Amino acid sequence: MAATASEKKLLLGGEWIETGAWVEVRSPYSGEPVGRVARAGAAEARRAVEAAVSAMREPLPAHKRAEILVRVAGALGKRQEEAAQTISAEAGKPLKAARVEAARAMSTFTFAAVEARKLAGEMVPMDAAQAGTGKLGFTLRQPIGVVGAISPFNFPLNLVAHKIAPALAAGCAVVLKPASQTPFSALLLAELETEAGLPPGWLNVLVGPAAEIGDVLVEDERVRAITFTGSSAVGWKLAERAPRKRVNLELGNATPVVVAADADLDDAAAKLAANAFSFAGQSCISVQRVYVERSAYDDLVARFLPRVEALVVGDPADEATDVGPLIDRDARDRVLAWIEEAGAAGAEILTGGELEGELLRPTVIANAGPGLKVSCEEVFGPICTVTAYDTLDEAIELANGTRYGLQAGIFTSNVKTALEAARRLEFGGVTVNEAPTFRSDQMPYGGVKDSGNTREGPAYAVRELTEERLVVLEL
Numbered sequence: 001m002a003a004t005a006s007e008k009k010l011l012l013g014g015e016w017i018e019t020g021a022w023v024e025v026r027s028p029y030s031g032e033p034v035g036r037v038a039r040a041g042a043a044e045a046r047r048a049v050e051a052a053v054s055a056m057r058e059p060l061p062a063h064k065r066a067e068i069l070v071r072v073a074g075a076l077g078k079r080q081e082e083a084a085q086t087i088s089a090e091a092g093k094p095l096k097a098a099r100v101e102a103a104r105a106m107s108t109f110t111f112a113a114v115e116a117r118k119l120a121g122e123m124v125p126m127d128a129a130q131a132g133t134g135k136l137g138f139t140l141r142q143p144i145g146v147v148g149a150i151s152p153f154n155f156p157l158n159l160v161a162h163k164i165a166p167a168l169a170a171g172c173a174v175v176l177k178p179a180s181q182t183p184f185s186a187l188l189l190a191e192l193e194t195e196a197g198l199p200p201g202w203l204n205v206l207v208g209p210a211a212e213i214g215d216v217l218v219e220d221e222r223v224r225a226i227t228f229t230g231s232s233a234v235g236w237k238l239a240e241r242a243p244r245k246r247v248n249l250e251l252g253n254a255t256p257v258v259v260a261a262d263a264d265l266d267d268a269a270a271k272l273a274a275n276a277f278s279f280a281g282q283s284c285i286s287v288q289r290v291y292v293e294r295s296a297y298d299d300l301v302a303r304f305l306p307r308v309e310a311l312v313v314g315d316p317a318d319e320a321t322d323v324g325p326l327i328d329r330d331a332r333d334r335v336l337a338w339i340e341e342a343g344a345a346g347a348e349i350l351t352g353g354e355l356e357g358e359l360l361r362p363t364v365i366a367n368a369g370p371g372l373k374v375s376c377e378e379v380f381g382p383i384c385t386v387t388a389y390d391t392l393d394e395a396i397e398l399a400n401g402t403r404y405g406l407q408a409g410i411f412t413s414n415v416k417t418a419l420e421a422a423r424r425l426e427f428g429g430v431t432v433n434e435a436p437t438f439r440s441d442q443m444p445y446g447g448v449k450d451s452g453n454t455r456e457g458p459a460y461a462v463r464e465l466t467e468e469r470l471v472v473l474e475l
């Protein structure tokens with residue numbers, strides 16, 4: 001087993017339990033075992049919901065919740081390298097990127113702690129209506145109830161943090177199901193939560209068959225909200241199956257970037273190369289489609305390609321590695337098939353397109369038609385297309401030509417162009433002179449169209465996981 005190999009139990013009602021069955025986790029890079037985790041099924045999921053319901057019978061005051069969240073942030077600070085090594089081992093994420101994720105998780109907990117202390121309703125100006133004269137009205141922000149949280153493999157620590165920290169800040173107990181490929185980072189967070197003094201039942205972590213555990217979260221009426229980050233196919237199905245719950249969805253994207261001729265092309269090329277291939281493109285906001293104004297196209301491509309070719313492909317545990325493996329062989333085969341489809345349709349592979357050992361080299365594709373998968377579906381691999389455009393209208397139409405709408409970006413030195421793009425790009429966020437892969441953890445983050453229906457960032461997630469209760473007093 002690898003250096004971080006371990007055997008972990010599940011957290012259920014404050015107890016670390018074994019179930020007699022195990023989920024094995026292997027390195028996406030070497031195939032070596034990373035460790036194994038006790039496997040939960042429907043029975044454990046029902047017990048976890050019960051434990052969460054019973055925990056919420058004794059609400060934790062906001063100051064206690066904030067103190068616990070701050071302690072977790074502190075503990076994460078102390079164990080940052082261990083967290084980064086865990087992420088890297090189980091997800092195959094290059095250490096450089098894993099360290100950034102571990103640091104970000106600290107800030108997610110810190111912002112959630114702030115929100116716990118700020119959580120408040122608002123005054124209602126009752127005498128603004130004749131009927132309200134003589135009355136005092138205000139709202140209380142109440143926790144929505146037990147939250148079922150489901151997270152993906154690609155940010156196994158910080159996206160789990162974005163699930164559990166705001167839910168706890170809001171006063172909700174959580175039943176968490178992390179991705180089966182990456183449970184160790186989530187269990188590390190669970191350990192830190194219990195060490196920080198979180199009482200039993202407030203956080204329960206289950207690893208096991210998604211459908212079995214997911215069904216309990218969907219069907220049990222006491223789970224009042226499901227917060228899901230993952231693929232659109234799974235997310236929208238969950239929402240359909242749970243019409244009476246709040247189902248918050250953070251889903252995929254096919255991230256576009258527009259580069260105008262007046263942009264700083266060197267800056268754009270550097271940021272695009274760094275953000276199209278980091279973690280082998282397995283970020284929901286990895287740069288995937290670059291549209292360049294025709295007069296600057298050759299220049300931008302000439303600055304971009306050498307930077308892409310200089311990226312170090314290899315072992316994620318190696319300090320120098322920029323691009324590691326895809327999460328599994330199926331993912332790699334799918335991405336290779338999409339490259340082949342583009343090639344067969346007349347697109348030109350400018351670099352990459354083949355394997356280096358077992359790893360897919362960063363790939364840049366020119367002249368990919370708008371109907372190709374690489375041009376409108378989520379690649380989730382180390383591929384980026386480059387396409388020339390003539391007018392801003394055309395660029396915006398191309399960028400919007402996808403069912404997704406999470407984040408998009410534009411590089412330009414003209415404020416008018418930037419603001420016009422920000423208004424017309426149909427995405428939850430637009431970055432200007434920054435790659436749309438940028439995320440800082442307090443930002444409102446989320447998508448439109450198929451990319452989701454909610455906003456994360458602790459301040460926004462806390463709002464989504466609480467309900468306003470109106471109180472009217474007759475004076």
Ligand code: NAP
Binds near residue numbers: 177178214283406446
């Ligand atoms: P996924 O296959 O949808 O899995 C996500 C989670 O859902 C995993 O925990 C998975 O469990 C679980 N799941 C699968 N089927 C389920 C079911 N029927 N019921 C309940 N849960 C189920 O996604 P992924 O491959 O891990 O992650 C990649 C996707 O996430 C990409 O589309 C990416 O864009 C998106 N993403 C979005 C954001 C965002 O903030 N918008 C951030 C990161 C990633 P198992 O692991 O056990 O199958």
